[in-house]
Amino acid sequence: MAVIKDAKKQPDLSLQVLTTAALMLPGLLSPVAHSAEGDEVDFQYSHYQEGKRNISTVATDLLIGSNSVAGIKSFNPIEVESLHGSAKISLTDRVKFAFNYTQDTWGGATPMTTAPAVFNTNFSLLAADGLTVVGATPYLRGEKPILLDSQKNPLLANIDPNTGENIYIKNNQLTHTISYASPETRKQGDFKLTYEWDEAAVSVGGGISLEDDYESRFGNIGGRWDLNQKQTTLNLDLSYTNSDTHAIVNHDAAVYYDRSAYELRGKIEKIKSLDNKEILHGNRQDWATHFGVTQIINKDALIGADVSYTRSTGYMANPYKAVNVVFIDPDKQFDPPPSGFQGSLQALAEQRPEVRNQWNLGGRYVQYINPLDAALHFDYHFSADDWGIQAHTFEADWVQPVGYGWTVTPRVRYYSQDAADFYTPWLTTQQGFNFNKDANGNAIVLPYDPSKLPTNFSSDQRLSGFGALSGGVTVTKQFTKGLSLETGFEYYTHQGGLKIGGGGEGAFSNYDYWVANAALKVDLAALSLNGGGNAHTGHQHHNHGVHAPAGVMFDHMLSKAGDFMVGYRYMYGSQGDPMLHDSNPVGDQAIVANGCSPNPCFLASDSMTMNMHMLDIMYAPTDWLTLMLMPQFMDMNMSMRRLDGAPSDDLAVNNVGNPIDPSTGTPFNIGQHIQHHIQNGHETGGIGDVSLYAMFKLFDNGMHHVHITPGFSAPTGDVDIQLQRNHKVEGGFIHYGMQLGSGTWDFKPSLTYTGHVDQFSWGVQANGTVRMEDQNKSGYALGDMFQATTWGSYNLTNWLTASVRGMYTLQGAIKGQFNGQINQYGPMDYPQNHGGKYWDVGFGLSAAVPSGDLAGNRVSVEWLQPVEDNVNGYQLERDGALSATWSYHF
Amino acid sequence: MKLTGLAAKMLLLTVGALLVGCTAVQPWERGNLAKPQMALDPYPLQNALRAHNYGSREAAAGGNAAQGGGCGCY
Numbered sequence: 001m002a003v004i005k006d007a008k009k010q011p012d013l014s015l016q017v018l019t020t021a022a023l024m025l026p027g028l029l030s031p032v033a034h035s036a037e038g039d040e041v042d043f044q045y046s047h048y049q050e051g052k053r054n055i056s057t058v059a060t061d062l063l064i065g066s067n068s069v070a071g072i073k074s075f076n077p078i079e080v081e082s083l084h085g086s087a088k089i090s091l092t093d094r095v096k097f098a099f100n101y102t103q104d105t106w107g108g109a110t111p112m113t114t115a116p117a118v119f120n121t122n123f124s125l126l127a128a129d130g131l132t133v134v135g136a137t138p139y140l141r142g143e144k145p146i147l148l149d150s151q152k153n154p155l156l157a158n159i160d161p162n163t164g165e166n167i168y169i170k171n172n173q174l175t176h177t178i179s180y181a182s183p184e185t186r187k188q189g190d191f192k193l194t195y196e197w198d199e200a201a202v203s204v205g206g207g208i209s210l211e212d213d214y215e216s217r218f219g220n221i222g223g224r225w226d227l228n229q230k231q232t233t234l235n236l237d238l239s240y241t242n243s244d245t246h247a248i249v250n251h252d253a254a255v256y257y258d259r260s261a262y263e264l265r266g267k268i269e270k271i272k273s274l275d276n277k278e279i280l281h282g283n284r285q286d287w288a289t290h291f292g293v294t295q296i297i298n299k300d301a302l303i304g305a306d307v308s309y310t311r312s313t314g315y316m317a318n319p320y321k322a323v324n325v326v327f328i329d330p331d332k333q334f335d336p337p338p339s340g341f342q343g344s345l346q347a348l349a350e351q352r353p354e355v356r357n358q359w360n361l362g363g364r365y366v367q368y369i370n371p372l373d374a375a376l377h378f379d380y381h382f383s384a385d386d387w388g389i390q391a392h393t394f395e396a397d398w399v400q401p402v403g404y405g406w407t408v409t410p411r412v413r414y415y416s417q418d419a420a421d422f423y424t425p426w427l428t429t430q431q432g433f434n435f436n437k438d439a440n441g442n443a444i445v446l447p448y449d450p451s452k453l454p455t456n457f458s459s460d461q462r463l464s465g466f467g468a469l470s471g472g473v474t475v476t477k478q479f480t481k482g483l484s485l486e487t488g489f490e491y492y493t494h495q496g497g498l499k500i501g502g503g504g505e506g507a508f509s510n511y512d513y514w515v516a517n518a519a520l521k522v523d524l525a526a527l528s529l530n531g532g533g534n535a536h537t538g539h540q541h542h543n544h545g546v547h548a549p550a551g552v553m554f555d556h557m558l559s560k561a562g563d564f565m566v567g568y569r570y571m572y573g574s575q576g577d578p579m580l581h582d583s584n585p586v587g588d589q590a591i592v593a594n595g596c597s598p599n600p601c602f603l604a605s606d607s608m609t610m611n612m613h614m615l616d617i618m619y620a621p622t623d624w625l626t627l628m629l630m631p632q633f634m635d636m637n638m639s640m641r642r643l644d645g646a647p648s649d650d651l652a653v654n655n656v657g658n659p660i661d662p663s664t665g666t667p668f669n670i671g672q673h674i675q676h677h678i679q680n681g682h683e684t685g686g687i688g689d690v691s692l693y694a695m696f697k698l699f700d701n702g703m704h705h706v707h708i709t710p711g712f713s714a715p716t717g718d719v720d721i722q723l724q725r726n727h728k729v730e731g732g733f734i735h736y737g738m739q740l741g742s743g744t745w746d747f748k749p750s751l752t753y754t755g756h757v758d759q760f761s762w763g764v765q766a767n768g769t770v771r772m773e774d775q776n777k778s779g780y781a782l783g784d785m786f787q788a789t790t791w792g793s794y795n796l797t798n799w800l801t802a803s804v805r806g807m808y809t810l811q812g813a814i815k816g817q818f819n820g821q822i823n824q825y826g827p828m829d830y831p832q833n834h835g836g837k838y839w840d841v842g843f844g845l846s847a848a849v850p851s852g853d854l855a856g857n858r859v860s861v862e863w864l865q866p867v868e869d870n871v872n873g874y875q876l877e878r879d880g881a882l883s884a885t886w887s888y889h890f
Numbered sequence: 891m892k893l894t895g896l897a898a899k900m901l902l903l904t905v906g907a908l909l910v911g912c913t914a915v916q917p918w919e920r921g922n923l924a925k926p927q928m929a930l931d932p933y934p935l936q937n938a939l940r941a942h943n944y945g946s947r948e949a950a951a952g953g954n955a956a957q958g959g960g961c962g963c964y
Contacts, residue, residue, distance in 0.1 A: 044935050044936070046939055048943065082939065084935065084938075084939065086935070229914075229916075229917065230917070231914065231915060294930065296920070296923060297913075298913050298915060299919040299920060299921075299922060299923065300922050300923075302923060302928070302930075304930055358950075360950070364930065366928055366930060368922045368923070368925070368927075368928055370922070374927065375927035375928045375932070377932070381950070383950035385949075387949075389950070391948070391949065391950035393950065399926075399927035399932050400927075401927060407926075407927065409932070409933070415944070415948055417948060417949055417950060420949065462947060462948065462949050468947075474933055474936060476933075486933065486935065488933070488936050490940065492943075494947065513943075515939075515940075515943060517936060519936065521935070
């Protein structure tokens, strides 16, 4: 930052440009750290959407009874919602700090195994008309007899309508067996600290990534060295990652695939108290090193080359993948096809080598195209490992500024890889498969002879031979004052046929996806260069001396036409034991009897947490009006417990009547899902409702200020999130409180009064939420809400303010109910157990940077402590809520 | 490992060729090189996201040192 500061003192524009250019070079030449590019705060949202996969099933013609292989589309393809926030700040002239936070929530259908289609591993589910396919349920052991010809080709059996005898049709069509996974969330935080000299830098970084079933911790060190008047830059990095898998074995799938190989090595933990919950444990470690050179070729081109090596050891398999193996038991050839075999289809948890060495070598070339002021980037990388995978990646993009701060960048990428040595879609083996378990159901020996199978096997399509072609465009707009918007779209297609040299996996494994993203970038360095932050060292004026607690929204307007504010607002709330009825703790017996009226309760939520990330973008077109746009992103999780004295799981019901099992003619036992609820916490996450507000100034005499804020929220958050299907029964809608939005257009008015004298400030606010529709697309509407709050603040110093606040909230119960199936196991699945009256007190601190480059930045936190809950029906007690805000006013 | 040697030789050759074939570019001649479109990675935010998407769908290692990224187990 030294150079920037110098540039500010020196008004000569050309010098400023030159020094900025010189300053940018190290950052430009360094793939290690973005932090050298300057102080910046970024927010990015992205949505990933996979296309429906082609899978196969066996269709039976009901009239003539003949079987044939039919293609269907998988349901609920994978979706991922991601949020990324990052900050890069210069702690001193030479010390830079960068922090990243990422979270993504994904859910949807994924391949679990691969098998010949004639085995019917995707059993199609039909609608009431008996014709329309509405879904597919995975049968890991196949639903049809496992028949092979003499060459071990799969056979489909049919009855000849003329002779009445069996006929066998060879069919080698393969299919993935698809299973749906309920949403889950990953969160990652990482940092990098860099010390810079004029011609070198060293950095140290680390981070952690957390998922329910995977935890990863990593650290890295790196160095940069500029040579030759910064025409050449060398980079060297070393990193270490340690990752633990602790995957919960799906209770439904558990009996259909074999994990004995892991169980016998002590990798499977069984928890009796949670209905024999099984957890597969594994650990892996990765050491990686990377060396890169960047060289300026001439004044319009530069080139980079790099090599990296990664050594990974430990458990590298995917705990949710299995390989289908046909066991041909010579002693059980009772009714094989002529000269063929009959077998039993098993699924074995996949096994991968415990060591992997990977090399990666590549380079990139960047050419300035003078007549168009554009830049062409070309990138090629080659990768090889000792699993037998060699891969090539080609990438090109064209960065084209088009004027008025707009830049358009089309890009294309092509990737091709060979299959791993141990990749196999499915296997056959000439031996029997016999479980040998003790009285507790623990494996004593493997149910097969492993010497007759490969040591390692995986049908994961990531390890198959394939090619992938993708293309997209990035559009950026640079606004004044260092604010820019970046949006991108990309389409990606994975196809066996696109592999270089041919021989890729069959079309059954093809799939595609698109991803769209939008980012808001606040360049703090550019703002301070423009004098943006410094111009507002007297920003107490802007806030009228009022620093409302972090949990209060719409507390202040921007006072000058043309002002901007970008803010980030985080809220955390948690609920836990005990369960309340009205204001009183209530025992399990009462919940069982009354919490789920007219049905009994089986479960209660044990804890629930919610995190909300909101972006707060304010703009004042005039001095009496401030507009505010607030997109939000949220995630929630809930754990559940079985209630003491609950009736048998078999008695559980849903809201639409338990469907009839066609094979038995009796209703499905939906109570089998209860075990999943106990063993697997529920998670949801993604974009919530986006709201827009207009704040009108009613009165302002410098000491007292009143404004009114009408606002609306749009139903952008999902209200139709479902749980995964298990035991042949749909998971149905997830709990009301775990959906991401209201689903209705909501009117959100508020009235705010603030005042200040000397070091004191205070405020009162009333706000409400009125649902403008009777029901959302899922059939219900959240209750209306009214909130009143008042606070007082005192400036402890010229940069630190403390606050205390009181708040009352009234929220109505849910109206209507889900218009589709919800498995009602506990109070949280019934509309009447939502809303209530709440009293809270809040304690807050707020700190502002009064001067210097970071002036205009403010950080506030507030803890809201519940004083009393008076809930509708039966609900968990609130533990409290934390609010934290950062805002930058310019 | 044979590949290791090959990689090292190729890298050495590339670097050598670069150093020989380059003209000296003085700092005041680097105006074009300093433009944002000439950054080695003009969109680090978006490219980190793309790399994460590719990384959990393809078997090849990324070119950079590990940055975390989770299991991608599905």
